[in-house]
Amino acid sequence: MQLSSTLSWLVDAAHEAAGADRLLAEFGEHLIGDGLPLAGGALTLAVPHPLIARRTWLWRAATGEVIEALGFAPAGPLSALQEGPPNDGGRCWLAGLADGPVHEDRVGLRPDGPSLCWIGPRPFTPDEADELRQAARFAAAPLAVLAGRDTLSAALDAYLGRRSAARVRLAPLRxxxxxxxxxxxxxxxxxxxxxxxxxxxxxxxxxxxxxxxxxxxxxxxxxxxxxxxxxxxxxxxxxxxxxxxxxxxxxxxxxxxxxxxxxxxxxxxxxxxxxxxxxxxxxxxxxxxxxxxxxxxxxxxxxxxxxxxxxxxxxxxxxxxxxxxxxxxxxxxxxxxxxxxxxxxxxxxxxxxxxxxxxxxxxx
The missing domain is CATH 3.30.70.1230 (Nucleotide cyclase, GGDEF domain)
Structure with a gap:
């Protein structure tokens, strides 16, 4: 099995995705197009936000739907209200979506780096698991671009306010x-x-x-x-x-x-x-x-x-x-x-x- 379509997209175009939800959905669609059996996937990113520690996007292959779950920061007044994804990223959120076990890859070397999880209608074969690991390695660069954009947006929103931050992002810095x-x-x-x-x-x-x-x-x-x-x-x-x-x-x-x-x-x-x-x-x-x-x-x-x-x-x-x-x-x-x-x-x-x-x- 060759991931030609997926890897080409990850190198050439994935960094232009409008957001994490679209990147995850398009990622899954390319993997399916290259022959991998997927029922769904999850992408988890750490977020530099005063209240939110991480965001997880969940993709369902059958419908193309993507939903988002939040994990609140462990400290502060909202710590007792933690309802978002736990430290294992999107693994628990994919359980029950299909019969196969969840395949997870940590992207990059950082322990708090992005997490990619996939689940199929059956357990993945060793070759299929290798293909997913290879795809995760190629996803490091576009995910870094996405994380950088999210970091900038979160920082501007936190320090300037949402409306003002939107104006700063669109206008010249003069x-x-x-x-x-x-x-x-x-x-x-x-x-x-x-x-x-x-x-x-x-x-x-x-x-x-x-x-x-x-x-x-x-x-x-x-x-x-x-x-x-x-x-x-x-x-x-x-x-x-x-x-x-x-x-x-x-x-x-x-x-x-x-x-x-x-x-x-x-x-x-x-x-x-x-x-x-x-x-x-x-x-x-x-x-x-x-x-x-x-x-x-x-x-x-x-x-x-x-x-x-x-x-x-x-x-x-x-x-x-x-x-x-x-x-x-x-x-x-x-x-x-x-x-x-x-x-x-x-x-x-x-x-x-x-x-x-x-x-x-x-x-x-």
Whole structure:
């Protein structure tokens, strides 16, 4: 038996596969075309992701269907929820698909390298197992390309956010490359963080910051927004306007702020049980146009948002303490809101020429 079609494809074209799912499916189809009896296959890759340790794609030869299973990282709050493929890659996922035993090859020399598993309608002969091992050796190069792409995508998503990362991947890496968009802005900040950081050990400060960021970022992402920046103990997030009306973006920002407030109330109760002080914070919401793109030095760029709307949101958050409110909303965003808001009058903001009408979400 000769793997001419499979090996030629692995050398010449496999690296152009759109993703791991297509690579696995096309790999299996080429092996079948070269005479190997396959009922299904699995590909497992380690993932440099804050929450996900590995991803496994499962291919069924009869239908061509590919599904994905996730394995969560062993450390952190999701460790008890591990539901993804175990350390033996896709072997257990293929059991029961056919009568034959699963043939597995570890691609490359690294113990955490890609894993390829195949199962047939019957046990593989020694010659067929040798053919699969040979194919796995030739798969090392395209899998390295695929893993490199996935690593870059995962890193950009983790550090920039999904929307911003997509823009960075598509646009030139030059200053001033970006666009003006309309968005609902959320600016949030912890209060008393300087005192906290000076009176507590670094481990406690970091734990408090992470807990705060989990609540505020989790709420933003749950309602379709994106965190652009963690600025010390502050957060800048956007809810881009899609379509002609900004109402959906404004309502999403308000719901996110409300959810964050509830999440922090629960966190403060848990901290009180541990004898820890609460974490007071302020959130400001505003609607306006921003420049969303590359800014920075010639050879060191940042993908961020700037503009008068960002400045106003930041200054508005500064009113949370004197007005004794957790959430403040500008009149511009309030005019688009469906949620009931309470008017707090018109206030001057430091560095902003025109006074701003200010509203708040009811505390209940």
């Amino acid at each position: 200053r001033d490359v970006g666009e003006t968009i309309e968005a609902a802005l959320l600016f949030a900040d912890l209060r008393g963080f300087t005192v906290l950081s000076e009176t507590h050990p670094p481990s406690e400060v970091i734990a408090a910051l992470n807990a705060w960021f989990d609540r505020i970022a989790g709420a933003v992402h749950a309602f379709g927004g994106e965190v652009l920046k963690f600025i010390g103990d502050g957060v800048l997030a956007i809810f881009p306007v899609i379509g002609e009306s900004p109402r959906a973006a404004c309502n999403a920002a308000l719901r996110a702020a409300s959810a964050a407030r509830m999440g922090m109330a629960h966190l403060d109760k848990e901290r009180a049980k541990q004898g820890l002080a609460p974490l007071p914070f302020g959130v400001a919401l505003h609607l306006g146009e921003i420049f969303w793109g590359n800014i920075g030095a010639a050879d060191r760029l940042d993908f961020t948002a700037i503009g008068p709307a960002v400045n106003l949101a930041s200054r508005l958050e500064g009113l949370c303490r004197p007005l004794q409110k957790t959430i403040l909303v500008s009149g511009t965003l309030a005019a688009q809101a469906e949620m009931p808001l309470l008017a707090l009058g018109t206030h001057g903001l430091r560095g902003i020429a025109s006074p701003c009408a200010v509203f708040t979400l009811p505390e209940d």
